[in-house]
Amino acid sequence: MSPAMTVVWLNGRLLPAAEARIDPADRGFTLGDGLFETIRVSGGTARHLDRHLARLADSAALLGLPLPYGIAALAAAAGGLIAAQGRAEGVLRITLTRGTGARGVLPPADAAPTLLMTLVSAPPPAGPVEAVIAQSTRRNEHSPLSRVKSLNYLDSILARQEAAARGAGEALLLNGAGRLAESSVANLFIVREGRLLTPPVAEGALPGIRRALILERDDAGEAPVSVADLLGAEEAFLTNSLGLRPLLRVDGQAIGAGTVGMATAALLEDVAAE
Template sequence: MKVFFNGRLIERSECAVDIEDRGYQFGDGVYEVIRIYNGSFYTLNEHIARFFKSAAEIGIDLPFSEAELKGELKELIEANQVQDGGLYLQATRGKAPRKHQYEAGLTPQVTAYTFPIQKPEKEQQHGVSVITADDLRWLRCDIKSLNLLYNVMIKQKASEASSFEAILIRDGVVTEGTSSNVYAVKQNVIYTHPATNLILNGITRMKLLELFAKNGWQHKEKAITKDELLSADEVFISSTTAEVIPVTVIDGQKVGTGTPGPLTKEVQKAMQNSILSETAKPV
């Protein structure tokens, strides 16, 4: 399998990172996960724009333009002949003697590789159970950084509870999932946390907001409480790899009827149409 490593396409077996790479030692870097359908990227422009924004937020100066990077990534999926799957893209600040502060002029280490994704069709059709947990992450969740330890800990807790995801609660209000954005439907109005420093503004979230407006679905970027979440008529989550998944049980309590709701199903259809429109090959 080919990987993109510091401007070159090389075999995965040839890819090596120094032991003093700051991403390895400090989580000092940023990343993106991009979905591939029918041999084409979905929302590539949006992902790359956020990648550059995240890098700029932490002071990493990437050694190429957005256009150059997109060209390299397209070469990568062609080299690996990927029709359906995902691409992981990461930039670290680079290697340096281990200390918290760093000198100017470090060379970023940039890596990308493709990987298979099993579409969560069962979960999309039938819905999933989730748990809630305290949101104890740092206050710059808007940066898609490599610092995911708390997310990992809580996602594992959800897995051990036979749940698909954990929804995080900060100061009594719902922020997001460990690896997803969260939406609650009440009286046909869709609520989701506004795009502040307390959540990652997911690319799928941004696409869904466009689809809500396009389809005339009432929606508000407004924080809701845990009690409001538990009393919602419908709840769903979104992410690049999960797309749109209904939540039918929260902390052992049914959401609405305990089955995927009608508006959630309409959102799923709109999402699939969006994916097809962007990635379908001409006949």
């Protein structure tokens, strides 16, 4: 546990991180039966918190996982944790599990969920990245789990390990149809004829928060993205709640001029100004 994580919020109360305890029988630990949200904290405020909490609630409903606190209570808890740590910049994580249960896959009828919030220092800004297209695993666009941030990230871990072994900083995942879905930790956008395009959720893309913000622009939309579309794009970039990374090369081939393009640069400025 990070030494900077001095205080956490666990099941309704703030307490020193060293005193926080999760039951060994918690299904989040034993089965990955849970969800999480990662939220950028800037200027002492959890950015787009309402969208994150709405996604958490929707995902919990999809899994039949009780959400033990209302949205207003969760927002107040996040604000209390930020204030308790006195941290203006950082990364807030909300982890929700189904809580403890007997052995077996079927959830208990009387589930008592575990809800943990942590806050750590923000990482350094991520710069441009080169990626590979993962060969070791694919994104399952037919699974409802592709639409939630579940505690099981093993496909992303496999893909990211493969990228590291191949000397790249990120991995892109294909779906079952052989089209691009997203990266191991971010949504994918390409720029084609000046328009921003991202794979639809039906193609296996997570409904990311920053992705949704960009799609609200007039010059952005959804479309299936093939490998040829990506390699022939004018620009490409990756987005998640913590920021935006220009994608310069894929499998050794430059995207566009192989430099940060104008559309990507403008979006980077927008993120920095939040």
